[in-house]
Amino acid sequence: MQEPDIGTCALTARGWISAGLVGAAVVAAGLYVTRPVPLAANTLDGLTGDATAGAIVFAASGCASCHLAPGVDSGPAPALPGGRKFASPFGTFVAPNISQDTEAGIGGWTDVQIASAVLRGVGAGGEHLYPAFPYTSYGKADLQDVVNLIAYLRTLPADPTPSQPHELAFPFNVRASLGGWKLLFDRSDWVVTGDLTDQQQRGRYLVEALGHCAECHTPRNALGGLDRDRWLSGAPNPSGPGRIPNITSGNLTWSEGEIAEYLSSGFTPEFDTAGGSMAEVVKNTAQLTDADRAAIAAYLKIVPAVTNP
Amino acid sequence: MTILTRLIAPTFAVVCLAGGVAAQSADPAVDAAIKARHAHMDLLAYNLGTLGGMAQDKIPYDATLASAAAANLAALSHMDWTSYWVAGSEAGMAEGSRALPAIWTGMEDFHAKQMAMATAADAMAAAAGTDLDALKAAMGPLGGACGDCHKTYRQPNN
Numbered sequence: 001m002q003e004p005d006i007g008t009c010a011l012t013a014r015g016w017i018s019a020g021l022v023g024a025a026v027v028a029a030g031l032y033v034t035r036p037v038p039l040a041a042n043t044l045d046g047l048t049g050d051a052t053a054g055a056i057v058f059a060a061s062g063c064a065s066c067h068l069a070p071g072v073d074s075g076p077a078p079a080l081p082g083g084r085k086f087a088s089p090f091g092t093f094v095a096p097n098i099s100q101d102t103e104a105g106i107g108g109w110t111d112v113q114i115a116s117a118v119l120r121g122v123g124a125g126g127e128h129l130y131p132a133f134p135y136t137s138y139g140k141a142d143l144q145d146v147v148n149l150i151a152y153l154r155t156l157p158a159d160p161t162p163s164q165p166h167e168l169a170f171p172f173n174v175r176a177s178l179g180g181w182k183l184l185f186d187r188s189d190w191v192v193t194g195d196l197t198d199q200q201q202r203g204r205y206l207v208e209a210l211g212h213c214a215e216c217h218t219p220r221n222a223l224g225g226l227d228r229d230r231w232l233s234g235a236p237n238p239s240g241p242g243r244i245p246n247i248t249s250g251n252l253t254w255s256e257g258e259i260a261e262y263l264s265s266g267f268t269p270e271f272d273t274a275g276g277s278m279a280e281v282v283k284n285t286a287q288l289t290d291a292d293r294a295a296i297a298a299y300l301k302i303v304p305a306v307t308n309p
Numbered sequence: 310m311t312i313l314t315r316l317i318a319p320t321f322a323v324v325c326l327a328g329g330v331a332a333q334s335a336d337p338a339v340d341a342a343i344k345a346r347h348a349h350m351d352l353l354a355y356n357l358g359t360l361g362g363m364a365q366d367k368i369p370y371d372a373t374l375a376s377a378a379a380a381n382l383a384a385l386s387h388m389d390w391t392s393y394w395v396a397g398s399e400a401g402m403a404e405g406s407r408a409l410p411a412i413w414t415g416m417e418d419f420h421a422k423q424m425a426m427a428t429a430a431d432a433m434a435a436a437a438g439t440d441l442d443a444l445k446a447a448m449g450p451l452g453g454a455c456g457d458c459h460k461t462y463r464q465p466n467n
Contacts, residue, residue, distance in 0.1 A: 073457075239407070241401055242464035261365060266450065267455045271357040272350075273452060275459025282456060 020248070034179025036128045038116035047144060049111075049151025057149040059287040061138065064279045066095045074283055080105070080153075081161035086132055088238065090224060091168030101158035103221060107199040114153070115146050121182065127177035130166065131224070136186045137212035145210070185225035190230070192303055203299025206292060208294035211285075216244045216277065232300075233308035239277060250305025259297035260290070339403050342383040342395040346408065349385065349393075356381045357451070360437060362446040379430070379437035382451075386427035402463040407464040419462060426454040 025126040052298045058064070067080040081104070082095040100104035106114060106124070113124040121128060121135035138146075173178060190203055193213075207213045213285065216227045219235040234246035245251070252259070258269045263285035285293060359378035362368040397403060400409045412419045427452040435444035 035353045148408035237465050242466055267361055271354040271361050273455035275463040276465040287318040
């Protein structure tokens with residue numbers, strides 16, 4: 001390899017200015033490409049939300065598992081003041097208030113603003129949201145489901161508890177950098193593809209989109225992006241010691257009926273029960289229909305087997 | 310096999326064995342407590358299996374069997390577990406333990422969770438011999454009590 005010629009590389013004052021301008025242009029272009037893009041104002045036109053159907057979307061999406069107050073169990077018409085903390089390699093995220101309070105919560109947001117947060121990870125102020133909020137999964141949700149969810153959220157009580165700031169160090173506290181992260185990791189295509197039955201497609205929708213199961217069950221790379229090649233093959237427990245299990249078809253040997261039963265009652269075939277965060281997940285999946293739980297089971301059975309130490 | 314591997318292989322095996330022994334607790338009281346806790350959970354699961362099998366229509370309903378299993382569950386839930394929580398038998402400190410340190414720091418709440426299970430088990434004991442519908446209705450709260458405790462106090466595992 002040839003040594004670079006320092007003489008011709010040395011920059012004159014004019015050269016520095018040009019380089020500076022080019023650099024600024026690159027940064028500006030980068031910021032433009034990675035800017036937050038909310039949904040268009042007319043995205044939800046013609047759609048009407050059904051709050052009863054939205055309650056099921058709310059359960060399937062596990063909203064309460066993060067946005068309930070710390071230590072509070074889910075129940076009917078939950079208040080959603082946030083405050084639960086989620087440690088990560090990048091710092092600690094604190095779930096925000098998503099109640100109908102117009103000051104502390106999202107009561108003052110328009111439907112399109114809420115949908116932009118859910119589907120695009122863009123807040124009402126036009127800022128990037130952190131992907132601790134699993135919009136990378138929710139981004140695949142049907143618009144009708146999102147509108148139903150919003151209709152349900154509108155029925156929930158207002159809670160004046162202010163949201164707490166995330167506890168993040170530089171550079172992770174720079175929201176502009178999230179645009180680049182989204183470019184890399186916010187994918188709109190399904191992970192499990194091929195010739196799926198209607199039931200398997202429904203299961204894929206519940207697992208890959210609403211249920212955001214992969215957020216815990218799939219290992220992440222150094223930048224916190226999901227490793228789609230090791231989909232659902234297990235990962236370190238994000239909220240403490242231990243591991244979240246491998247639920248690919250190679251490791252999860254339960255029958256479809258047994259998986260559906262687990263998602264309903266929490267009982268494993270050996271009559272152990274779900275624990276940790278999964279105990280909260282089961283409270284949500286217990287609210288789904290038998291057909292939806294069976295669909296999740298049918299999907300899990302076709303997730304390619306991956307061995308993940 | 311070369312001389313070198315002949316020498317290395319046994320050394321490696323010895324190191325592995327030593328590692329295996331070291332991973333176990335040096336304190337027999339710790340191992341005994343973990344064994345007892347697991348045995349207790351196995352007994353709960355065994356009796357739950359009888360009731361759950363009937364609730365899930367996998368085995369035919371039998372009032373006598375159901376009542377016996379439910380009575381066992383109630384007895385197991387009411388037992389005094391105080392001596393189970395030997396210092397050093399927490400997850401992360403002892404091999405095979407999934408009992409989170411939160412048990413030790415939150416013993417009052419942990420005990421309340423145990424009593425919630427006892428209440429659900431008592432309700433099952435009253436219902437199990439009546440008929441299958443009563444048994445099924447009592448199964449939900451029982452599973453809920455198991456999950457409520459495992460949610461906070463048991464480490465997830467692959």
